[in-house]
Amino acid sequence: MKSFRKELWFQAPTRRALINITPKVREALHESGIQEGLCLVNAMHITASVFINDDESGLHQDYDDWLEELAPHEPIEQYRHNRTGEDNADAHLKRQIMGREVVVAITEGRFDFGPWEQIFYGEFDGRRRKRVLVKIIGE
Numbered sequence: 001m002k003s004f005r006k007e008l009w010f011q012a013p014t015r016r017a018l019i020n021i022t023p024k025v026r027e028a029l030h031e032s033g034i035q036e037g038l039c040l041v042n043a044m045h046i047t048a049s050v051f052i053n054d055d056e057s058g059l060h061q062d063y064d065d066w067l068e069e070l071a072p073h074e075p076i077e078q079y080r081h082n083r084t085g086e087d088n089a090d091a092h093l094k095r096q097i098m099g100r101e102v103v104v105a106i107t108e109g110r111f112d113f114g115p116w117e118q119i120f121y122g123e124f125d126g127r128r129r130k131r132v133l134v135k136i137i138g139e
Helices: 022-032 057-070 089-098
Strands: 002-010 017-020 037-043 048-053 101-107 118-123 130-138
Touching: 002 022, 002 118, 017 057, 022 037, 022 118, 022 130, 037 048, 037 118, 048 089, 048 101, 048 130, 057 089, 089 118
Parallel strands: none
Antiparallel strands: 002 130, 017 118, 037 101, 037 130, 048 118
């Protein structure tokens, strides 16, 4: 069994962003040479997420609206975490809702996606560099 590891780096210019990272993860799969196996894609920061869904702008706005309703950024005083001098408690909650990582099966050198599935990086406390781990194992 082979193992391949790559870090992807992102710096969203805004506090919140959804970025389609499927092409970068496909590039990592190609670099790995693995034809059969599994690919883990993991947000390596506690205020960011990786998830799979449709790349449709209306859905993305719905996510943003829904997450902001569930865990609004302001007023920042509403969160105990922000009493430590932070202002990102909402980002931690949004990450928990959207998830930390995804695993995708690989068959014949391609991802086994369902219709419309794409991999996204969700940023909830942006404006600084953060990384995503791509770990691929297989043959």
